[in-house]
Amino acid sequence: MTPTRWLAEYAWLPDRAEPTADVLIEAADGRITAVTPLGGAGTPTAGVEVLGDVTRLPGLTLPGLANAHSHAFHRALRGRTHGGRGDFWTWRNVMYDVAARLDPDSYLALARAAYAEMALAGITCVGEFHYLHHGPDGTPYADPNAMGAALVEAATQAGIRLTLLDTCYLTATVDGEPLTGPQRRFGDGDALGWADRASAFAPDGAHALVGAAVHSVRAVPAEQLATVAEWADRRGAPLHVHLSEQPAENDACRAAHGRTPTRLLADHGVLGPGTVAVHATHPTSADVTLLGDTGTGVCLCPTTERDLADGIGPARRLAEAGVALSLGSDSHAVIDLFEEARAVELDERLRTRRRGHFSAAELVGAATVAGHAALGWGDAGRLSVGDRADLVTVRLDNARTAGVPPVGAFFAATAADVTHVVVDGRTVVADGRHLTVDVPAELRRAIQAVNS
Numbered sequence: 001m002t003p004t005r006w007l008a009e010y011a012w013l014p015d016r017a018e019p020t021a022d023v024l025i026e027a028a029d030g031r032i033t034a035v036t037p038l039g040g041a042g043t044p045t046a047g048v049e050v051l052g053d054v055t056r057l058p059g060l061t062l063p064g065l066a067n068a069h070s071h072a073f074h075r076a077l078r079g080r081t082h083g084g085r086g087d088f089w090t091w092r093n094v095m096y097d098v099a100a101r102l103d104p105d106s107y108l109a110l111a112r113a114a115y116a117e118m119a120l121a122g123i124t125c126v127g128e129f130h131y132l133h134h135g136p137d138g139t140p141y142a143d144p145n146a147m148g149a150a151l152v153e154a155a156t157q158a159g160i161r162l163t164l165l166d167t168c169y170l171t172a173t174v175d176g177e178p179l180t181g182p183q184r185r186f187g188d189g190d191a192l193g194w195a196d197r198a199s200a201f202a203p204d205g206a207h208a209l210v211g212a213a214v215h216s217v218r219a220v221p222a223e224q225l226a227t228v229a230e231w232a233d234r235r236g237a238p239l240h241v242h243l244s245e246q247p248a249e250n251d252a253c254r255a256a257h258g259r260t261p262t263r264l265l266a267d268h269g270v271l272g273p274g275t276v277a278v279h280a281t282h283p284t285s286a287d288v289t290l291l292g293d294t295g296t297g298v299c300l301c302p303t304t305e306r307d308l309a310d311g312i313g314p315a316r317r318l319a320e321a322g323v324a325l326s327l328g329s330d331s332h333a334v335i336d337l338f339e340e341a342r343a344v345e346l347d348e349r350l351r352t353r354r355r356g357h358f359s360a361a362e363l364v365g366a367a368t369v370a371g372h373a374a375l376g377w378g379d380a381g382r383l384s385v386g387d388r389a390d391l392v393t394v395r396l397d398n399a400r401t402a403g404v405p406p407v408g409a410f411f412a413a414t415a416a417d418v419t420h421v422v423v424d425g426r427t428v429v430a431d432g433r434h435l436t437v438d439v440p441a442e443l444r445r446a447i448q449a450v451n452s
């Protein structure tokens, strides 16, 4: 098969502190087959150009970005929860209103539009933390995995990969209050019920993986945590868990179990190299050490954490403890991994009143290779031979980015500056447009449908 060839004006190659100029990238059957720096100084052109069989990509070409934490339906809340005061818990009530209105068809439409927005932002893979399993009153659909199947199909249609993190959500509080009202559709009775349903789900398509999630220590009783951890372990599947997003979660867990959520998860076998703790905004020093010592990763979601007034997670301390950091847009207040990445550095600056905690290469790594690894795709997120052929090109010639050195792109660019996106060797976005989805129109329609 003839390889596809791209010539990147600049490309961010693995283990480099900054981008390399004039890099020829070749791929066949969705995999990178050659990466050749041509030794030039970067040849600017006016736009994407095809010269012979080579597509010239002006600007900076990155590996695929991975959005390691998503709740697709939260996209319907953007701009709708800012009218009053309140906190995470009052926001959650508004979120439940939308959750109550979704069915497999409306969820497919909303998730397809949200995932297509992600593609436009350079996201080639998403981790969907999925707990809207059943009908609104908790009755399973004829296919008990109909909602998960809708999400897998949405990713297919949007042209990106997906890891469905099938979430175990059994109780409303850390001391075991039952699910009521809008939470009823999240529950599977007990962890064995969750495992039965999750085990029956085998989506079609090479673009999808199934992993597991513990919603939080609020939602899975301590004695059932091991069931979920063992399920993931047996399959070598990623296991994610919301952790210490709120001080109230820590307080309730200490009151019920006499230990922090991190310690509780460790004591029940949930932490380890295949596990990713989402947020970890309020860990103790001992928790940070425990996360590092167990090889657990952490997915930071800075734009959501700021939107929900959660606080600032200890990103540098986690990194120094040996924790691999990945990034997620979570509630989709914005979908922009450039913003998430620089927030990791900028939030540390606000906290410490000092600059320079993370290098640009570290931030790129969190947005790309670490995110893909957190989602079980160990063969993606690097521009290197054998990896999946994911390319994300950011323009460096518009009002926001002109004059910015390529190494500084993560401090200047936004999702709107992404011009070209290739996923598994297929072009999904060209000239800033999604090739198959009218993203604004579909978002408008899908969001109207669930807010009316």
Ligand SMILES: [Zn+2]
Residues within 6 Å of the ligand: 069, 071, 129, 242, 278, 330
């Ligand atoms: Zn979340």
